[in-house]
Amino acid sequence: MTAPLPRSLDPAPGEVLPGYLLRLAHRLAVAPRDVGHLCGLTTGSNLPARHLVCLNDAQAQQVADVCRLHPAEVHALTLAGQAPGYTALRIDDPGRHQSPTSMANDGWVLTAFSRYCPDCLTETNHVPGGPVWQGSWRLPHTYLCERHNRLLAWQCPACQTPAFSNGYRSDGRWRPTQLIPAPGLRLDPARCRHRTGGGRVVTCGQPLDQRTGPAPRPTPAMTHAHRRLAEAATAGTDQEVTSLGQQVSAQRFFNDVRTTVSAIRGSWPVAREVLADPGSMDAVAAHIDALRRPHPERTAALGDGRVARTFGHPPADPVPAAALMALTVAILDDPSGYHTLARLLSALPATSTVHIRLRQHAPHCSSTMTAVIGRSIRSPQTAAGPLPLFPQPATHRGRLDPRTIPIVLPEHWVAPLDELDAPRRQLLRDAPIRLVQMVTGYSRRSAASYLGFPLGSLHPAADPLRAWQMQPGNAEAYQSALHRVAEIAIAEAPRR
Numbered sequence: 482m483t484a485p486l487p488r489s490l491d492p493a494p495g496e497v498l499p500g501y502l503l504r505l506a507h508r509l510a511v512a513p514r515d516v517g518h519l520c521g522l523t524t525g526s527n528l529p530a531r532h533l534v535c536l537n538d539a540q541a542q543q544v545a546d547v548c549r550l551h552p553a554e555v556h557a558l559t560l561a562g563q564a565p566g567y568t569a570l571r572i573d574d575p576g577r578h579q580s581p582t583s584m585a586n587d588g589w590v591l592t593a594f595s596r597y598c599p600d601c602l603t604e605t606n607h608v609p610g611g612p613v614w615q616g617s618w619r620l621p622h623t624y625l626c627e628r629h630n631r632l633l634a635w636q637c638p639a640c641q642t643p644a645f646s647n648g649y650r651s652d653g654r655w656r657p658t659q660l661i662p663a664p665g666l667r668l669d670p671a672r673c674r675h676r677t678g679g680g681r682v683v684t685c686g687q688p689l690d691q692r693t694g695p696a697p698r699p700t701p702a703m704t705h706a707h708r709r710l711a712e713a714a715t716a717g718t719d720q721e722v723t724s725l726g727q728q729v730s731a732q733r734f735f736n737d738v739r740t741t742v743s744a745i746r747g748s749w750p751v752a753r754e755v756l757a758d759p760g761s762m763d764a765v766a767a768h769i770d771a772l773r774r775p776h777p778e779r780t781a782a783l784g785d786g787r788v789a790r791t792f793g794h795p796p797a798d799p800v801p802a803a804a805l806m807a808l809t810v811a812i813l814d815d816p817s818g819y820h821t822l823a824r825l826l827s828a829l830p831a832t833s834t835v836h837i838r839l840r841q842h843a844p845h846c847s848s849t850m851t852a853v854i855g856r857s858i859r860s861p862q863t864a865a866g867p868l869p870l871f872p873q874p875a876t877h878r879g880r881l882d883p884r885t886i887p888i889v890l891p892e893h894w895v896a897p898l899d900e901l902d903a904p905r906r907q908l909l910r911d912a913p914i915r916l917v918q919m920v921t922g923y924s925r926r927s928a929a930s931y932l933g934f935p936l937g938s939l940h941p942a943a944d945p946l947r948a949w950q951m952q953p954g955n956a957e958a959y960q961s962a963l964h965r966v967a968e969i970a971i972a973e974a975p976r977r
């Protein structure tokens with residue numbers, strides 16, 4: 482047994498190991514690496530970031546002995562202890578053999594830096610050893626502080642480096658990460674620990690517990706999504722949450738979240754056309770635009786290094802992350818979100834590497850998500866017939882003046898539609914939009930707007946017509962009926 486420290490500290494609510502060790506070291510006026518070494522957490526001079534994720538029982542016992550804690554209190558200082566429902570942390574899940582090290586390198590756990598709430602840091606300044614860094618700030622779906630009703634910060638206002646990090650190398654990759662950046666440095670936990678590399682090393686030291694401007698406010702959709710995700714992350718293994726109208730384990734819910742994020746990004750801007758704006762949609766567009774640029778331009782445009790270098794990782798910046806998660810939860814909250822997902826997944830490029838990842842993910846998702854992935858993602862060779870939620874092709878471009886298409890189609894135009902057993906009211910709303918698309922090539926959103934439909938009424942997930950279209954044969958029948966309607970309209974149009 483290692484000798485206990487002469488003085489120790491109680492863990493603060495929500496705190497994780499890096500913040501705890503930082504406070505303890507500051508209180509003892511030693512470097513964090515020295516405390517880490519006594520606790521058995523160092524490898525050579527390194528303090529590995531994987532300890533943030535989980536500790537084995539022997540490690541937890543040693544930390545407990547040194548810091549005068551109970552081993553259960555030490556396990557509670559890890560993300561595995563604080564967010565048991567979070568998929569990425571379920572290393573015992575069959576099919577996901579992730580070691581703590583690979584999880585520490587996974588963009589779905591923010592191991593290289595921490596988001597933060599400057600107001601929370603200020604409020605906990607009186608806590609012995611300095612302010613408290615919350616563990617939940619390391620989860621990519623924690624993008625706001627409910628207590629202060631603000632989106633979190635993520636960069637140091639002085640050096641622009643992501644907070645609680647070692648920063649980037651010149652090629653945009655993270656410098657080697659550690660549980661605590663610059664672990665040999667003695668510094669108040671509220672201050673930026675970034676040190677410039679090369680020549681003379683300079684520590685930034687900027688206080689992060691000071692506001693530098695008005696706090697960015699979340700929209701109601703962002704706050705709602707944040708609550709749903711936080712509840713799922715803290716759900717025990719015996720608790721279920723709702724995803725796509727089904728009760729599922731938190732683990733399957735988070736796999737649905739990951740799948741939906743990939744689908745939204747890979748098919749962008751389809752989601753922008755079919756979903757209500759949760760706020761900051763432009764930030765999502767800018768994020769995805771940056772992701773699509775070639776490397777290394779992409780790294781510079783994103784400004785968040787390795788974390789967001791692939792579509793698989795969530796944005797580091799809480800603003801696009803909040804909007805993206807709000808869109809994601811809006812889809813998963815909807816019992817008929819299946820249809821929206823089918824549309825997004827069907828719009829992914831056929832050669833997309835996202836396809837491969839989604840197929841790997843499919844067995845670990847909710848059964849509804851598994852089904853929609855199986856149905857929507859097919860190789861070009863096996864895909865047959867129009868997609869159930871077919872984007873309307875411009876098959877009649879120039880053959881009919883769109884100004885002659887009324888928002889309510891004349892009775893004798895709709896005869897071919899009456900032969901379908903589709904929900905009639907929704908069908909009669911949908912058909913004129915598709916007719917305008919057929920003759921103009923407009924997007925669905927633009928066509929609806931052209932006809933004068935309020936855009937809020939476009940939400941497809943609320944539409945039983947989409948459910949009908951998903952049934953075998955109906956998409957083909959609808960397409961064929963629309964062609965007949967178009968021919969009637971063209972035959973009747975005044976000759977120019």
Ligand SMILES: [Zn+2]
Nearest residue numbers: 598601626629
């Ligand atoms: Zn706060």
Ligand SMILES: [Zn+2]
Nearest residue numbers: 637640673685
């Ligand atoms: Zn700084």
